[in-house]
Amino acid sequence: MDLRAGDSWGMLACLCTVLWQLPAVPALNRTGDPGPGPSIQKTYDLTRYLEHQLRSLAGTYLNYLGPPFNEPDFNPPRLGVETLPKATVNLEVWRSLNDKLRLTQNYEAYSHLLCYLRGLNRQAATAELRRSLAHFCTSLQGLLGSIAGVMAALGYPLPQPLPGTEPTWAPGPAHSDFLQKMDDFWLLKELQTWLWRSAKDFNRLKKKMQPPATAVTLHLEARGF
């Protein structure tokens, strides 16, 4: 099947909007609802979908930056990008994370990444790339909303809004364009890593939240009647 990028973005935006509205739907908050399981599943699906979309976007954007950033084996040491939330974490630490912390880290990471991503958008030159970035930002906003929905369903408070303002693109001698490109590279790379990690996070949550088989059976029977 031949899906154009525009169609995919439109579908994704629609999906994100729906997910964003999920917490506000009263029917989902009523007593006896299926719980956060479906929301986690949808968040997981959205994460995988964004992962797929980012592969395409990153390819275009890195080509736009030029060599060496678009070279497949370009993997410089990570320096000077400490402001970006790091997705990599020790395995034991990751396993020991409780649900609240896991979700909070995800939420905060995407909040940051979304801000930086919007910074990318402003300096991008071509209209098509700007459109793709805008669509991806909308999708990422949807993911953020979806995570917020899961947290709300589990009764966890949302993290406090980020202090300060959004990062802005300001060329100058303090931060050369080459370093700026390096930052963009790292942003996309970190975003990819975060999406990969989030898929693991939500998969773990999904399994954890999955009700026992008997309960499922009973539930299905009840729905059947």
Next chain:
Amino acid sequence: MALFAVLQTTFLLTLLPLRTYQSEVLSEPLPLTPESLKVSINSTKQCLHLQWTVHNLDYHQELKMVFQIQISRFKASNVIWMGNYSTTVKRNQVLHWSWESELPLECAIHFVRMRTMVDDARIPAPRFWSNWSSWEKADAQNSLGDHPLYVFPKDKLVEEGSDVTICYISRNHQDNISCYLEDELTYGKQLDQNVWAFELKNVSFHRKTGTNFYCKGQGVPEGVVLFVSKVLEEPKDFSCETRDLKTVTCTWDPGSDTGLIQLPSYTLFESFSGKKTLCKHRNRCDWQVTQDSQEVYNFTLVAENYFRKRSVSILFNLIHGVHPLAPYNLFPKSVSATNATMSWKVSSIGHNSALLCQLQLLGEGKVIQQHNISVRVNGEYLLSELKPDTEYVARVHCAYADHFWKWSELISQNFTTAEAAPSEAPDVWRDVTFVSGHPTVTLFWKPLSKVHTNGKILFYNVVVENLDEPSSLEVLSVPAPANSTKVTLNQSSYQIYVMAHNSVGPSPASAVAISGHPENENVEEGRVNGTEDGFHMSWKPQSRNATGYVVEWCDDPQNLPCVLQWKNLGPTNTGTIISSDAFRPGVRYDFRIYEISAKGMAHLLEKKAGYLKELAPSYNPEVATINLTSHSFTLSWKDYSTESQTGFIQGYYVYLKSKTGEKCHREFEKTVLPDNSVGCKYTIDNPDQKTFVVKDLQPESVYEFFVTPYTSAGEGPLDDFTKVTTPDDYSHILTHITLPMIFCVLVVMITCYLKSQWLKDKCYPDIPDPYKSSVLSLIKFKENPHITIMNVNDCVPDAIEVVNKPEGSKIQFIGTRKSPTETKGTKPVYLDLLPTEKNYSGPGPCICFENFTYNQAASDLGYCGHFPVTPQAPHCQLGPLTSPENLLKTLEQNYMNSLGEIPAGEANLNYVSQLASPMSGDKESPPANPPEPALCSEYKMQMAIPLGLASPAPSKNSSLSSTALLDPSEHCH
């Protein structure tokens, strides 16, 4: 201290004129040296900025001086540049000078020093350089951090095609660093222990985000982005105009993009007013007209980027450059069938000026009317001579009336005029057929053209007027879009009117007259040739009072029902061209030409048939072979229609091939067939001849034939040949002789069977009647007057011989056989009718009916011949019995056969034919074998046989006679 300074200054001031005077007199140079030299680095522009002053000048004195500057790199002794800078210097003036370094200044320490010399005409030569200032150091590396690798210059803007030098500083001497321009490895030269430089020649534009140059060792790669700008083009097509005399808008073509995120700036200067404005767009700029009634403007557009400045100028007269705004609110104020009033508004222009508006009326995409109207605020115009029910487009644009320069944009509005009654009668034609003597009229009419409908046709009214009964009118209403209707009439004269109606009213009526009687169809059919234009038709008028002619035809005659087409022609026409897009090559079109009388009656004038283009026949006839003989056969294709072909059939080709490959028959010609085989061809040039006799053939030969029609375009397709094998010569004998004979025999046999009783009675009745015997005729034929028929009553049977079935009689018979001589003269022994033991001497009883055939002589002697016969009586012999000879012969043969076939002892009671005895009467036909004495004696034929015939002389012992054969001893003892 201050006092000292003042005194010193005073001293110096008094001394300076003195020194000047001395120099003028003594020609000695003034020792003026640059002081307070400061060097700074501008990293963005990669410039060394020098700043210094010159002391020792009078307060009011200005001297032209030359400063010689030396720049060293890495160390003071390594002078890389030296040059002069001339300027006029005032006392205590701070002088500035910049030097742009090709090598990024961050990569090397630079040293600068200078000296000066007065270069003023007022100071006579000779002139001397002052002493060099001390070296001033410019070191940008101090501001660098502790990164192991730095690449410079950072984010440099360069113009496409220029040369750039890039350098890196490595703090790690052990690191092996390689540098790339984009993805291409670049080689540089080492300037210092830690510094390498790369000269990039003729850099090109890669992307808006710049060209990457980066170096990588073991650590994080470091690089710079070169923002390469394309060369800024000069603005083209620079022009200005005003829409409302309040704002001047200047536009231009900026050319291709420079390729940088930072766009070039465009500034509009007006030299008369000295004002300028920074343009917000790269191809357009607005200039506000002030109230000072300035009419002429001298605009200069300056395009500028980091590297270049381009400018273009124009002299603009405000009044001459008015391009009014587009009018608006155009609408049809009132619309009738032929008129429409259009109304619109215009945007006012300063000073209440008038606009010249042009109103255009378009029909079917073409401008059909154009009107110029002077408008101040509201425009209005009455468009006339419009067609009813027609869609038009009105459009308007305006220009400045005082000085035309440019039309405004067009605005347009569609409108449709109102309907009117159709303006023309429909074109009507008819097709008359007679059903049971009553005319059935099918009326056809063509849809009115849009020019004449004047609205949507809703229905057609058909008025049938019986001319013989003027009071009777029949009105039919046929809803559109039907284009035909059927009317059944009486055998009267009729006038039929057809009118088209739209919502407004009817069209004029179209009249058709019908006679009510069949027309004369016996008109000879002619032919007409088709051309590219169509069919050129011509006819001979029959009547001088004809009011017109009509040619009718079917567009697609191959598909029924026929869609009748017709063409009306005036009375003066005697010919026309019939053309239609539906005409196809290879289709026969039949045309009928009618003459219209003064009463409106149509009379068939001529019939014509033609093809737009004749084609070769598309299929061949199915040919039957009849009358096949050994020397000829007949081909027949009578079912082949010559009228439904793709051209006029001109005849047929008969192709004949024989297996023997012999030469062609008479009337045939040898030809090469399309499949390259050789055959014989006969041409039938009469299309109505649909049989052909192939003659002079060889019996028992195989012939192949193939019949194809031909038209002027060629012959039909090559089909398979049909094989015919001629029969042999004897077959006719079989059919003409043998079969009738078989038939006759069968008839005779059937007749015999049916008449067997009669035949039996005739030939061998159970009780033979001598009078009826055919033998009699034979005897009579001999004309023996002595032969008579013995009366039965004359012979009284005296004995009955009873033949008993003997066991092994045959053996006995053979054993008891005696020679004829022994039996000669012996008298037969007869059994009495009542057998006695005494008389019984044989092995078995045997009943013998006495012989009823008598030789008269024997009879006279009392001799009763006894002749033994076989137990079985002979069957009826049909054919040979017809003559007495045959009869005798047959009897003899039967007898002989019976002797050998019948086993002894099987017969008990035997009947002996009366015909058995006289068989030996024919001397010329002696029996092949002498008769054997039979066991039993039988009933003998009662026939009077002449003695001479019956008893031949003893010398002639080969002859048989009943007396000689009958040996009583062998039979009944």
